Amino acid sequence: MTDHPLDLAGIGIGPFNLSLAAQLDAVGDLDALFFDRAPAFDWHPGMMLPDVALQTSFLKDLVTAVNPTSPWSFLAYLVAQKRFYEFLNAEFEAVPRREFAQYLAWVAARLPSLRFGTAIREVHFEGRAFRLDSDRGTTRARNLALGVGLQPSLPAFAEKLDPRDHVHSSQAIFALDRIAGKRVAVIGGGQSGAEIVLNLLNRDSDAPAALSWISRRPNFQPIDATPFTNELFTPGYVGSFHALPEARRRSTVGRQKLAGDGISAATLRAIYQRLYMLRHLAEKRLDTSLLPHRTVLDVDRAGGYRLIMRNGFDGGIEVAHADIVILATGYRYTLPPCLDPLRERLTLDEDGRPEIGADFSASWDGPADHRLFVLNGGLVSHGIAEPQLSLMAWRSGVIVNALAGRPVFETAPPAPPLTWPTTQPERVFHEGEGCQ
Numbered sequence: 284m285t286d287h288p289l290d291l292a293g294i295g296i297g298p299f300n301l302s303l304a305a306q307l308d309a310v311g312d313l314d315a316l317f318f319d320r321a322p323a324f325d326w327h328p329g330m331m332l333p334d335v336a337l338q339t340s341f342l343k344d345l346v347t348a349v350n351p352t353s354p355w356s357f358l359a360y361l362v363a364q365k366r367f368y369e370f371l372n373a374e375f376e377a378v379p380r381r382e383f384a385q386y387l388a389w390v391a392a393r394l395p396s397l398r399f400g401t402a403i404r405e406v407h408f409e410g411r412a413f414r415l416d417s418d419r420g421t422t423r424a425r426n427l428a429l430g431v432g433l434q435p436s437l438p439a440f441a442e443k444l445d446p447r448d449h450v451h452s453s454q455a456i457f458a459l460d461r462i463a464g465k466r467v468a469v470i471g472g473g474q475s476g477a478e479i480v481l482n483l484l485n486r487d488s489d490a491p492a493a494l495s496w497i498s499r500r501p502n503f504q505p506i507d508a509t510p511f512t513n514e515l516f517t518p519g520y521v522g523s524f525h526a527l528p529e530a531r532r533r534s535t536v537g538r539q540k541l542a543g544d545g546i547s548a549a550t551l552r553a554i555y556q557r558l559y560m561l562r563h564l565a566e567k568r569l570d571t572s573l574l575p576h577r578t579v580l581d582v583d584r585a586g587g588y589r590l591i592m593r594n595g596f597d598g599g600i601e602v603a604h605a606d607i608v609i610l611a612t613g614y615r616y617t618l619p620p621c622l623d624p625l626r627e628r629l630t631l632d633e634d635g636r637p638e639i640g641a642d643f644s645a646s647w648d649g650p651a652d653h654r655l656f657v658l659n660g661g662l663v664s665h666g667i668a669e670p671q672l673s674l675m676a677w678r679s680g681v682i683v684n685a686l687a688g689r690p691v692f693e694t695a696p697p698a699p700p701l702t703w704p705t706t707q708p709e710r711v712f713h714e715g716e717g718c719q
Contacts, residue, residue: 288412291656291686292424293317294403294621296324298387299658299675300430302345304396305355306679310691313683317428318417320402324391326384329454335478336377338506338547339672345390349680349692355394360386376549403621408628408649415621426686429622429645430658433614433670438470440582444608448588452611455479463489466604468590470579471611472498474506477546477554479609484557484569493570495603497592502575503554506545511701515542515666516673519696523703524666525641529632532663543667544613572603582608614670616660629655632663639664642685643678656682 291307293300296319307315346353353359361367370382391397405416412423435451450458452475459482467483469476480496496503514520524532561569576595583589590603616636618626630638630646637645639661644654658678661669668674680692 287423289314289316289422289424291315291426291428292413292415292422293428293430294406294415294619295319295429295431296321296391296397296399297430297432297659298326298345298672299432299678300428301387301391301394301397302675303428303430303658303679303682304394305345305353305390306350306676306683306692307396307686308355308394309350309353310683310687313686315396316398316422316424317396317430318398318401318403318415318422320400322400324388324397324399326387327380327453329456330452330475330478331381331384332456332478332482335380336375336547336549337380337383337672338377338474338508341378341383343673344386344676346676346679348674348676349694350676355390357383357386360389363389377547405624406621407624408653411653413653413655425652426654426656428656428658428682429619429660431619432659434617435610436613436615437610438579438612440579441608441610443582444588448606449608449610452476452479452609453614455609455611458607458609459483460489462486462491462607464492465606466493466495466587467491467607467609468495468497468588468603468605469609469611470497470590471613472496472500472503472546472575473544473611473613474546474550476609476611477503477550479611481550481554481557484554484561484571490569491607493572493604495572495574495590495605497574497577497579497590497603499578499595500575501595503551503573504541504545505548505551506543507541508545512542514699514701515539516668516671517696517699518674518677518694519699520701520703521665521668521674522641522696525664529663532666536662536667539667543671574601574603577601616662625655634663636660636663641681643682644685654685656685 290313296317300317304317307313341357344357345355347356361370401417401419403415403417407414412425413427415422435453441449469480483491483494577592579590579592581591587604587606590605592601594601628648632638637657637660639645639657643656645657647655659670677694680694683691684694
């Protein structure tokens, strides 16, 4: 497909590699192409429920954080679509997800470095370049950017469910036309599960016969989006986090779950208000069961499915019944099969994730000047911001700088209002002293 090695080849065109492509569009001396098997860009079509919104500011778009004059910003999109003033006047509390998806697709349709309809089958390293074999030929590149996204995480009991009776939340919209008159269980207490529950509660003639919402969390908990918590989504924090020992990084990520995976307050309020209407004011009631602090242990058949749960509140065993199960159970990282020829050359952690350096390049046994950048694989290495949209423009700037070998973009973090020390702070007291 190319006669000379590219500076970079990207595998997968989701928002993260799209951001990298948009930033590279401003750099004239770096050659890059990005490949995806899909025929065109389509961001989470299976989750595009009506009226869902982002949990991230529109300023955290593909480029603005390090390149605010880029023609690929969200504001540039609004101007091009002649809806800038209407968007401002609408005063959205949060940007509609459908709007942001249209913005991403608008950029993807215009960037010249994207190659859709091209599936990368295998990647080899030949000493001076990576060789990417696709269904359309061969491409060579000195560096790679892996942006294939995460895979749905399914619990073990899902194997006992008929494929026609269950769906992961990533494909939920394609199953909701089959729920009328059925008993539906939504498993998962994050934003995706909450959005699906709200959609089901708002249905009329095609409503389910019964709805159970099950979550392992102690309650249906809001996202922690306060100003100081949002400092976790800044370059300064990421740099300090990356410098920690791995064991401390893992425990820290576990404690910060609600900063990146809680439910928007507006969604919780809408669910509660709808439940009030259905319980007290509606002519036709919907049988609803809200079941936080439950862990589904097993599933069996009994006139549908019996979901056997442990109640974390009192330790008891309970049962819920369903005909259709929607699994809002999150995602997991896996290396794509096309990298199997390189798998043994990569340094992987205990979860099978590549070990990733500060510049987002994976540790491997090949030459240091031939890098494999990993986007959305650094939850443990870079923290809870890594799978979010929040820092994608900054991360892309870091990768561009590493490729160019010079500071194309300003990515050094400013002094934060919070101090995240990675060394022992100056002692206040001498040995033997203390507060009396």
